[in-house]
Amino acid sequence: MILRNCSLLSELVEGYTHTSADILIEGGEIKGIYPCGELKTENNCEMDMNNQYVLPGLFDMHVHLTLSAEDTLIDSNKTPIQLALDGYKFALDSLKRGFTTLRDVGASNRAVIGIRDSINNNKLIGPNIFASGRIITPTESGNEFFKGMYLEVDKPDDMVGAVRNVIKDGADFIKLMGTGAIMNPGGVPGQTICFDEEYKAIVKAAEFKNTYVAVHCHGTEAIKSAIKAGCRTIEHASIMDDEAIEMLENSETYIVPTLSAVTTLLRDLPLSSKHMKAKAEAILNKTLEGVTKAYKKRLKIGFGTDQGVTGLYHGDNGKEFELRQQLTNMDNIDLIKQATINSAEIMGVDERLGSIKVGKIADLISVEGNPLKDISVLRNGVTNVIKTGVLVK
Ligand SMILES: [Zn+2]
Structure with a gap:
């Protein structure tokens, strides 16, 4: 396939300097990037992009496909x-809006692991999925609200056993609860629930399997413990003091804020989710303060949303762009990098994904309008989606 007359953002293109190009795709990969008109190949399917911006496919590092x-x-x-069938539909909802890579950070019944495998084995067309399977958590009231999503364990030794179990289930990485949760009717969001020794045991057990730990943390003390233990990502990162931000600057730990979640839960919710509203209210201002500071310090920030949580419909992942811009004043180009190359680097998949480069997987989107001038085009203006070289929208 050849994509003709693509406008490019130089920050997201490697090994090619012009701002427009024809892109040759073969065998699911980007085979060549050429100045417009230079590529004279026949017998190829051609698409004229009419100078629309062509970007790498977007990443959402925090979704729940069984919600x-x-x-x-x-x-x-x-x-x-039913969880698997619905979850696959939700994965497609996100794919069609430009999200070609999803990281699922907690699901029940190995449903998302199954969806991932069917996509990877070419039985289904879908986004790249990286799945944690069940979430490892210390015993916590309210966990029963999410039937089957949590694996409750305490003490370092048993935590190690839990890591081995979810990896045996097929998990790509480990998701851990480090503090209480908003969604969980029993938890207090800022409250630490995991000991330093437990963090260390889990991180070590994950490292043995060449993977990493993504930890749910709202409170600042838990965030510090997670950084010290070497967790790869702090999910939500709601309450960060200056010391926590400084620790992040000097570590290989990255934050994945989810402003979509904390703002959406302020709205009217179904009765079963009423407990979430007050907890979201309690952390909103602190969250915006911390994320703004982290951004000003130029920390590498991942792109996540919590899609699947009450009120966050799969496919509307791009709302996070608008929220980050409106509430924390981020620049458009930084937002676009967060959802592409930065998330790919944080997940350790940037060799194959996250930018437009010869040899990388052809996960590409085109957008109507200029995303540097109007970030909302990444929410509502995605016109074409190419996944591993196949036009899926
Ligand atoms: Zn979540």
Whole structure:
């Protein structure tokens, strides 16, 4: 396939300097990037992009494909097959809006692991999926609200066993609860629930399997413990003091804020989710303060949303761009990098994904309008989506 007359953002293109190009795709990969008109190949399917911006496919590093955005109690009573069927539909909803890579940070019944495998084995067309499977958590009231999503364990030795179990299940990485949660009816978001020794044991066990730990943390003390233990990503990162931000600057730990979640949960919710509203209110201002500071320090920030949580419908992942811009004043180019190359680097998949480069997987999108002038085009203006060289929208 040849994409003719693509406008490019130089920050997201490697090994090619012009701002427009024809892109040759073969075997699912980017085979060549040429000045417009120079490429004279026949027998190829050609698409004229009419100078639309062509960007690498977007990443959402924090989704839950077994949650439907509706009443959690209904999700909790679905059969495993229904969870997988619905989850696949939700993955497509995001793909069609430009999100070609999803990291699922907690699901029940190995449903997302199954979806991932069917996509990887070419049985289904879908986004790249990296899945944690069940979430490892210390014993915490309210966990039963999400039937089957948590693996409850305490003490370092048993935590190690839990890591081995979820990896045996097929997990790509480990998701851990480091503090109470907003979604969870029993938890207090800022409260630490995991000991330093538990963090260390989990990180070590994950490293043995060449993978990493993504930890749910709202509170600043838990964030510091997670950084010290060497967790790769802090999910939500709601309350960060200056010391926590300084520790992040000097570590290989990255934050994945989810402003979509904390703002959406302030709205009217189904009865089963009413407990979430007050908890979201309590951390909103601190979250915006911390994320703004982290951005000003030029920390590498991942792109995540919490899509699937009550009120966050799969496919509307791009709302996070607008929220980050409106609430924390981020520049458009930094936002675009967060959802592409930065997230790819944080996940350790930047060899093959995250930018437009010869040899990388041809996950590409085109957008109507200039994303440097109007970030909302990444939410509502995605016109074409190419996944591993196949036009899926
Ligand atoms: Zn989440």
